Amino acid sequence: MVTAGEPRDVRALPKAHLHTHLESTLRPATIEEWGGDPPAARGFSGTPIYPDFRAFGDERAAVRDLLNSPERFRRAAYEFCQDEAAQGVRYAEVTFTAASHGERAGDARMPLEAVLDGLHQGERDFGLRTAVLLDHSRRRSTERLARTVDLALAYERVVGVGLAGDESHPLTPFGRELDRARAEGVHLVHHAGEAAGADSVREALEVGHAERLGHGIRVLDDPALVTRVRESGVPLEVCPSSNVMLSLAPSWAEHPLPRLIEAGLHVTLNTDGECALSGEYSSAREVFGFGDDVLAELARASVRASFAPGAVKKEILAEIDAWAS
Numbered sequence: 001m002v003t004a005g006e007p008r009d010v011r012a013l014p015k016a017h018l019h020t021h022l023e024s025t026l027r028p029a030t031i032e033e034w035g036g037d038p039p040a041a042r043g044f045s046g047t048p049i050y051p052d053f054r055a056f057g058d059e060r061a062a063v064r065d066l067l068n069s070p071e072r073f074r075r076a077a078y079e080f081c082q083d084e085a086a087q088g089v090r091y092a093e094v095t096f097t098a099a100s101h102g103e104r105a106g107d108a109r110m111p112l113e114a115v116l117d118g119l120h121q122g123e124r125d126f127g128l129r130t131a132v133l134l135d136h137s138r139r140r141s142t143e144r145l146a147r148t149v150d151l152a153l154a155y156e157r158v159v160g161v162g163l164a165g166d167e168s169h170p171l172t173p174f175g176r177e178l179d180r181a182r183a184e185g186v187h188l189v190h191h192a193g194e195a196a197g198a199d200s201v202r203e204a205l206e207v208g209h210a211e212r213l214g215h216g217i218r219v220l221d222d223p224a225l226v227t228r229v230r231e232s233g234v235p236l237e238v239c240p241s242s243n244v245m246l247s248l249a250p251s252w253a254e255h256p257l258p259r260l261i262e263a264g265l266h267v268t269l270n271t272d273g274e275c276a277l278s279g280e281y282s283s284a285r286e287v288f289g290f291g292d293d294v295l296a297e298l299a300r301a302s303v304r305a306s307f308a309p310g311a312v313k314k315e316i317l318a319e320i321d322a323w324a325s
Contacts (some may be wrong), residue, residue, distance in 0.1 A: 009291050010088070010281040014319040016302040017084060017092040017277050019214055019237035019268060021135070022115065022188060023064045024273030025080050028231075034066045041245050041274040053166055053195055056246055065236075067101060073114035074121075079131065081122025090316045091308050093159065094119070095133045096175070099148045102139070108147065116157055129312055131159040133189060135309040138169035145177045152186050157258040159307040160187030163208060165269075167196035175207045182209045185306050193218035195248060198225045198261075205234065212237055212305060217248070217256050219265070226263050235266040235305035242272035252287045268302040296324040 016321050028038035039059050050056040067073055071186040077094075084092050112132070119130045134152050137277045143322035147161075162173050163182050171178075171190065182188060192204035194215035201219050204210040205228075216236035219225050229236075240255045249255040260267050269280050281298070284290045288296075305315045 007285065007308045008323060009317040010285065010295060013088050013206075013222060013278075013281065013295060013299055013323050014090045014316050015088050015281075015299045016234075016268075016308065016316065017087075017089045017094075018212065018268055018302055019095070019239055019270035019307055020092065020277075021095045021097075021273040022076060022080060023060060023067065025083065026063060026066070026076055027079055027083070027221075028159060028248040030075070030079060030262075031063060031066060034072065036063060036066045039191070041061060041242075044241060044245055044275060046244065046252055049245045051247060053246060057165070058321060064095065064097070064101070065104075067111070068105070070110055071276065073101070073111050074118035077115040077118025078122045078125075081119060081126050081128060084277070085122075085126035085128045086275065087276050089128055090276060090319065091129045091131075091303070091306055091312060092216055093306060094130045094134050094165070095135045095162070097136070098134050098151050099136065099144050102147070102151075103144070108300035109151070112151055112155065112158075116155065116213060119157070129308065130157075130242055132157055133160045133162055134158055135162050135164040136174075136193075137165035138163050138167065138171065138174075139165055145174050149177055149181045149184075149186065152181065153184055159212075160189050162189040162214060163204075164191045164193065164214065167192065167194060167200045171203045172207050173180060178208050186268070187211055190213060191215060192241070195246070201225060201229070205229075205232075210234060215239060215243070217243060217260065220256055220259060220263070230264045230266075233266055235268055235301065236260060237270050237305075238267055239272040239274075240283065241275045253269045253282055255287075258288050266301060266305060267298065268305050269298045270302075296320055303318075 008106035009062045096114040102108040189212040192205040193201040198221045
């Protein structure tokens with residue numbers, strides 16, 4: 001029982017997790033068991049780790065290469081569920097680069113099907129709900145994006161598709177496939193306004209039909225864009241620790257999270273897969289002095305911004321209200 005004035009346990013706060021990459025959530029012990037080296041991010045202490053996006057991407061590529069069998073894909077998804085449930089996550093939309101893995105494996109559907117199997121088992125064992133978002137690197141071909149959209153259309157548990165990776169590569173060449181995805185009812189969520197500026201956000205909204213913005217912190221570069229994003233209700237998937245790791249913010253204390261909230265933007269709190277979600281909520285409390293009311297509202301925002309069925313949203317929102325009461 002929480003007494004008056006005592007902060008509530010953020011691990012017990014029911015949450016949705018909207019921006020997390022499966023390949024970045026692998027446990028260090030699992031990576032070592034498979035013969036790899038855990039990412040530097042696992043030793044994050046609040047200061048920048050990677051000098052640029054390329055250094056981060058190269059390290060992640062080495063980890064992705066360890067996913068080379070149905071058993072490993074299945075295990076990664078199952079352990080993801082276990083770890084998310086321990087952080088109070090009730091619903092997670094996990095991002096997965098299915099087409100890339102399928103090309104490497106020589107089997108277009110095996111990686112995604114194995115991940116879906118692992119998620120299904122994890123849901124049953126740990127009591128959360130999950131869905132999948134398929135991402136596509138801006139550096140890769142439109143043909144691969146077409147295969148990604150095809151996979152999204154083939155599996156009910158895949159709820160969306162998004163462009164990710166180095167934002168210096170434009171989104172515009174993928175416009176035709178994104179139009180097709182939208183016409184077929186696939187949700188679209190793109191990384192934008194992370195390393196690149198306001199123009200990348202406009203492109204994601206106008207060409208990419210973005211329903212949420214992955215990161216989106218650079219929207220603050222342009223007051224007119226802040227107004228547009230706020231009034232359109234497009235949520236931001238903000239990942240503070242990831243931004244600090246990638247040298248996009250010098251420290252947690254200098255992260256724009258409070259300014260995004262103060263601007264009236266629809267802010268959700270996420271990890272990018274690099275850390276524990278309850279840790280992001282704890283850091284927001286410790287660094288910015290956010291009270292339980294603010295943390296509960298961030299959790300509610302994550303649920304409302306999700307693509308979960310209405311009944312699931314209602315259930316989790318009621319659980320958040322119970323935590324906050």
